[in-house]
Amino acid sequence: MTKIAFIVGSLSQQSINRNVANEILKNAPQGIEIEEVQINDLPLYTQDLDSQSIPAYDRVRQQIKEAAAVLIVSPEHNRSVPAALKNVIDIATRPFGQNVWTNKKVAIVTASPGAYGGINSGVDLRKIMHAVGANVLNQPEVYLSRAGLEIDERTAGFLAKFANVFFQWAE
Numbered sequence: 001m002t003k004i005a006f007i008v009g010s011l012s013q014q015s016i017n018r019n020v021a022n023e024i025l026k027n028a029p030q031g032i033e034i035e036e037v038q039i040n041d042l043p044l045y046t047q048d049l050d051s052q053s054i055p056a057y058d059r060v061r062q063q064i065k066e067a068a069a070v071l072i073v074s075p076e077h078n079r080s081v082p083a084a085l086k087n088v089i090d091i092a093t094r095p096f097g098q099n100v101w102t103n104k105k106v107a108i109v110t111a112s113p114g115a116y117g118g119i120n121s122g123v124d125l126r127k128i129m130h131a132v133g134a135n136v137l138n139q140p141e142v143y144l145s146r147a148g149l150e151i152d153e154r155t156a157g158f159l160a161k162f163a164n165v166f167f168q169w170a171e
């Protein structure tokens with residue numbers, strides 16, 4: 001069974017990006033196992049922790065390692081990637097030599113209630129994921145503007161098209 005992991009880059013209880021992630025994942029074909037990589041309980045990364053056993057670190061590293069592909073759906077915080085998302089990205093690159101992002105298929109979506117769809121966060125994320133050696137889905141690029149907790153039919157259709165490309169690529 002193909003495993004897909006997803007990460008929501010927001011810690012909010014009522015997250016627009018979680019809503020967008022759910023809408024995309026609704027379109028998963030049969031035979032796909034979907035698992036969230038939770039990021040809300042991860043201690044802030046420092047190299048000092050490499051010598052310690054941190055169960056939450058082991059969990060996320062293992063989930064990313066086992067996934068055929070990872071979908072990241074994230075807001076933009078102050079024109080870039082939210083700190084909690086950057087934290088899990090860093091955790092999964094270490095200890096040195098055990099980077100689980102290497103050649104990992106990663107798709108990136110950003111959403112914002114603003115006019116620019118979190119594009120700065122999306123573009124920064126692409127740069128970071130290339131730097132850590134991931135295999136980033138280049139097209140379609142999704143920066144969802146004017147996003148809210150309600151998803152209209154047109155947006156749902158657009159996200160379904162993205163989902164079809166993503167799941168075919170992931171398998």
Ligand SMILES: Cc1cc2nc3c(=O)[nH]c(=O)nc-3n(C[C@H](O)[C@H](O)[C@H](O)COP(=O)(O)O)c2cc1C
Pocket residue numbers: 010011012014015016017018074075076077078079080111112113114115116117118
């Ligand atoms: C610390 C902070 C910084 C933000 N900076 C931006 C920003 O640079 N660009 C933007 O489009 N929205 C920004 N926002 C607004 C978010 O897009 C908005 O809060 C959105 O709901 C976050 O997504 P979420 O609901 O999935 O958490 C910011 C929000 C916070 C809390």
